[in-house]
Amino acid sequence: MDGVLLEVDGLEVGYGLPVCPPIDLRVGAGEVVAVIGSNGSGKSTLLRTVVGLLEPLNGRLQMFGADLDERSTGFRAAVAAELGDEAFFPTLTVREHLLLTCYGHGVDDPDGVTDYQIEVFGLTERANALPSALSSGQRRRLALAAAFARPRSLMILDEPEQRLDATIRGALGGWLVEEREAGGSVLMATHDPELLIRTATKVLVISDDEIRLVGPERGVEIIRHEL
């Protein structure tokens, strides 16, 4: 188990019935695993199961060498998940959301980290805005900024490229490369071949009849020509 953060064997995910074949997967330190497949293939369902929002239907799911317990302090400290739910406090500003995240996760310099994330996510002019006054892409930026503001060893992201403009999408690719190079791990669903080729170390392909692990180049071909 050394260096393996997430380990699944014969994992069946779904809503009463499985949405795809059983999944085997390891995510190790410093790996970025992209999950690809056509719309409705089961990518989000897998990610929601891995963060404990859905019960596995069958199989083995281990995080940090133990059965998944999403309520444990260890899990909450280590796993930064952004699955597109974007549940914000309606009366807290952009800045206050990030400060709250930093304080909640024991960040050393909450003000400095908050200021940095606001700047790099291009939210400076909206720092004092409430979520209801943000554009959809700005809400996406805020949700991702919160994931990057806190300490973590595993990021779980569902189509993080969605609704981002080209500038922030490009920056996101760079931050995920930095994450990997610093020994962090990422499990992310994506439809974006550029994000995949820049960041992924391996690719899990979900389809109706099989689950495959392929390399990044093959993953790009599959996104471009087979989905």
Ligand SMILES: Nc1ncnc2c1ncn2[C@@H]1O[C@H](COP(=O)(O)OP(=O)(O)OP(=O)(O)O)[C@@H](O)[C@H]1O
């Ligand atoms: N809450 C739910 N209850 C029942 N079925 C669901 C539910 N959510 C999703 N599904 C179904 O499960 C299957 C897998 O959906 P999922 O959202 O995991 O697909 P996806 O690969 O993430 O797709 P996309 O690329 O469109 O985001 C789909 O057939 C979908 O209709």
